[in-house]
Amino acid sequence: MRVPAASDEWVNPLRDGRDKRLPRIAGPCALVIFGVTGDLARRKLMPAVYDLANRGLLPPGFALVGFARRDWDDQDFGKVVHDAVREHSRTPFREDVWERLSEGLRFVQGSFDDPASFSELASTLHTLDRERGSGGNHGFYLAIPPAAFPVVLKQLSEAGLARSDDGQWKRVVIEKPFGHDLDSARELNAVVNQVFPEDTVFRIDHYLGKETVQNILALRFANQLFDPIWNAHYVDHVQITMAEDIGLGGRAGYYDGIGAARDVIQNHLLQLLAFTAMEEPISFEPSELQAEKIKVLSATRLAEPLDETTARGQYAGGWQGGLPVVGLLEEEGFAADSTTETFAAITLEVDTRRWAGVPFYLRTGKRLGRRVTEIAVVFKRAPHLPFDQTMTEELGQNALVIRVQPDEGVTMRFGSKVPGSSMEVRDVNMDFSYGQAFTESSPEAYERLILDMLLGEPSLFPVNAEVELSWEILDPVLAHWAAEGKPEPYEAGTWGPPSADEMMRRTGREWRRP
Ligand SMILES: NC(=O)C1=CN([C@@H]2O[C@H](COP(=O)(O)OP(=O)(O)OC[C@H]3O[C@@H](n4cnc5c(N)ncnc54)[C@H](OP(=O)(O)O)[C@@H]3O)[C@@H](O)[C@H]2O)C=CC1
Numbered sequence: 001m002r003v004p005a006a007s008d009e010w011v012n013p014l015r016d017g018r019d020k021r022l023p024r025i026a027g028p029c030a031l032v033i034f035g036v037t038g039d040l041a042r043r044k045l046m047p048a049v050y051d052l053a054n055r056g057l058l059p060p061g062f063a064l065v066g067f068a069r070r071d072w073d074d075q076d077f078g079k080v081v082h083d084a085v086r087e088h089s090r091t092p093f094r095e096d097v098w099e100r101l102s103e104g105l106r107f108v109q110g111s112f113d114d115p116a117s118f119s120e121l122a123s124t125l126h127t128l129d130r131e132r133g134s135g136g137n138h139g140f141y142l143a144i145p146p147a148a149f150p151v152v153l154k155q156l157s158e159a160g161l162a163r164s165d166d167g168q169w170k171r172v173v174i175e176k177p178f179g180h181d182l183d184s185a186r187e188l189n190a191v192v193n194q195v196f197p198e199d200t201v202f203r204i205d206h207y208l209g210k211e212t213v214q215n216i217l218a219l220r221f222a223n224q225l226f227d228p229i230w231n232a233h234y235v236d237h238v239q240i241t242m243a244e245d246i247g248l249g250g251r252a253g254y255y256d257g258i259g260a261a262r263d264v265i266q267n268h269l270l271q272l273l274a275f276t277a278m279e280e281p282i283s284f285e286p287s288e289l290q291a292e293k294i295k296v297l298s299a300t301r302l303a304e305p306l307d308e309t310t311a312r313g314q315y316a317g318g319w320q321g322g323l324p325v326v327g328l329l330e331e332e333g334f335a336a337d338s339t340t341e342t343f344a345a346i347t348l349e350v351d352t353r354r355w356a357g358v359p360f361y362l363r364t365g366k367r368l369g370r371r372v373t374e375i376a377v378v379f380k381r382a383p384h385l386p387f388d389q390t391m392t393e394e395l396g397q398n399a400l401v402i403r404v405q406p407d408e409g410v411t412m413r414f415g416s417k418v419p420g421s422s423m424e425v426r427d428v429n430m431d432f433s434y435g436q437a438f439t440e441s442s443p444e445a446y447e448r449l450i451l452d453m454l455l456g457e458p459s460l461f462p463v464n465a466e467v468e469l470s471w472e473i474l475d476p477v478l479a480h481w482a483a484e485g486k487p488e489p490y491e492a493g494t495w496g497p498p499s500a501d502e503m504m505r506r507t508g509r510e511w512r513r514p
């Protein structure tokens, strides 16, 4: 198989033709992970790198450099990567793959505020370029606390690590959250672009790396079936749910003061809305896809009044999976009077001809009934039912449900005659399940996104404008909630605070129980 040179033409991954179904392999390069001792690196990034190696998608001399404060050497680091891979990788562990990967592992010990550590990083990379042929192509993954983004960018710049000579590339991957409101996102964007030109900045929203999210584009734009009814004439409303059953033990440092809306609505859920509501791009060139997402986000705004169209909550103690669990205020590290919300629901309107008058309800929460992310497009009722009313009491509204996770797939809900002598009609489901339709398991989101970054393929990374527009949409409700004070408590293991149900009841609708 041909290994593309670093200078190979960029190939659009969303427009691959038949001959391009062959796996795309990254050219010679090194990946530096800042924050390599952290939770994200251990659970997601290092396993994803191994999975790519296992699939033969990394170049022969690939190098992975970890940077953190621990007093480790390359061997210690190798053991940590090994354990993370054994515990969390998607693909089976193979000794020969591990041997090859481990030859390129290096650790640089240092603090973000210490220029000497960055000089050492530069010298490590130069050595790798020479010895393993990474060719001056370096990706820098910032898996670090958001407050540290500016200092690391400055150090990279001052150490000359952000500068590319001819035929080389330097790219930066920035984890979320990208700012905590519009102003801070603008400031951060300015800092980032002082060091890395926009086309070398890869802002991660890992939801875009999920197969089921990319499949929204296929479902909508590869089929004739859905588009004619994908509009305000037929759609009653859209519900986007990201529910988690986990609590926030161990995450206080990041989550307290951030809350559910900043953590996932600003990024993952608004990206899901953009994919669901945008117009067909004229091609899958990154700029065309981004243009459509930008257009639809520009047309999106909060429905008002906010105390009726939004809800927020904080989990209290309760039961989950048959076990008692504590409330947020008892979780280690959270302030006893924390006003951080762990549940958020908002109503959005999309001011376009396609969506005028169709509410988009977005909700997310921790310690909810179960883990599920789905987009439910709920259709209007048939204008006339030629049945005896008693025969349709169990007929709901038609719905198309895109199950992002788990049990990935698509379900269509519609009415069907109940077998028997009467014309009774009841809801039934028609399912497409990834597990049944495809034999191969889907790549993990980070696997896909790390590879795309190494290949320089930006389609699945939100640009600056999308991030800022998302804050613009959310800022008013964040200010509204900040003025309100304490969120409403809800029992762990339930579906959120009563005000969330009330918010829907007011409109004559109800949340799905996925
Ligand atoms: N965890 C997750 O599931 C997700 C995380 N993210 C984002 O990823 C990023 C990282 O999150 P997470 O892994 O959970 O964070 P952690 O707190 O677990 O890890 C932070 C890392 O940063 C390093 N670090 C912190 N300060 C310094 C410093 N001054 N000098 C050198 N290293 C330092 C720590 O190294 P040391 O060992 O030296 O302390 C550690 O490796 C955040 O932006 C988060 O929002 C995004 C989505 C999901």
Ligand SMILES: O=C1O[C@H](COP(=O)(O)O)[C@@H](O)[C@H](O)[C@H]1O
Pocket: 206, 244, 263, 264, 373
């Ligand atoms: O970005 C985040 O996502 C995770 C959930 O990710 P998923 O892929 O398992 O759905 C969430 O737990 C975390 O709070 C948030 O920062």
